[in-house]
Amino acid sequence: MKIIGGEFKNRQLKTPKGFTSRPSTSMLREAVFNILQQDIEDCYFLDAFAGSGAMGLEALSRGAQFCTFSDTSRESINTIAHNLKQLAIPKDKFQLLKQ
Template sequence: MRIISGDYKGRTIKAVPGMKTRPTSDKVKESLFNRIGPYFDGGAVLDLYAGTGNLGIEALSRGCDTCVFIDQSSQAVRVVKHNIKNLGIMKNTEVYRNDAKRALYIMGNRKRSFDLIFLDPPYAKEQLSNIVEIIEEQNLLTEEGQIVCEHHSETVLPEDIQSFRKSQAVTYGDTGITIYTY
């Protein structure tokens, strides 16, 4: 895996060994960032279900200021820490091992808010609508923010989830991307 654009363009990042994670392909990542950016003038990112940290690191490379990476797998957390250390971006990041829902409540209690939230759960465990509801309940997305949901292409997410509206939905082979905004 490599970083496609920005400050760390061309640098490689380590993958999580085994078949438990499904990193976003370069083709999908490039198309995704062309839709949501492609570059940023600062901002805070939450990479929930971080896996390798691929999406959050790409957002940092393209100009976001900070990123919180969360994954419940200790192996994934070790890989994210390795990748951010290797890139020298540890001061701009926080990495936590936690369950996604529990982590969202903790972020809400800490009054955190994010300009960009990536949700890329294991396809077999998709609960995206419920996770998006918690994001709103905990007031985790800034007014101009975006929630990017990566899911199986056969999964169709609702047009509206509470105050969020689907702004874009595209498929790339087996991968679907749905973006929500206020």
């Protein structure tokens, strides 16, 4: 899975192992961000049931000010943390919540 637009375009993302999550497709993310494109810059974004964090990472890539990633799975939280580190996203740009 890859980021489809913005600063991190074409960067590969790790996904959680197993069947506990179903990553959002690039077609879905593209549709959402086509609708939000004028409003995403400098916004605060919530990626609930985050899985790999693809939606929130896409938002940050496209200029969101901050993203909160929330998931119930420790595997997902670890995967999101890995993706944030790989993209070198500063810690003041996100929050990870395990619910």
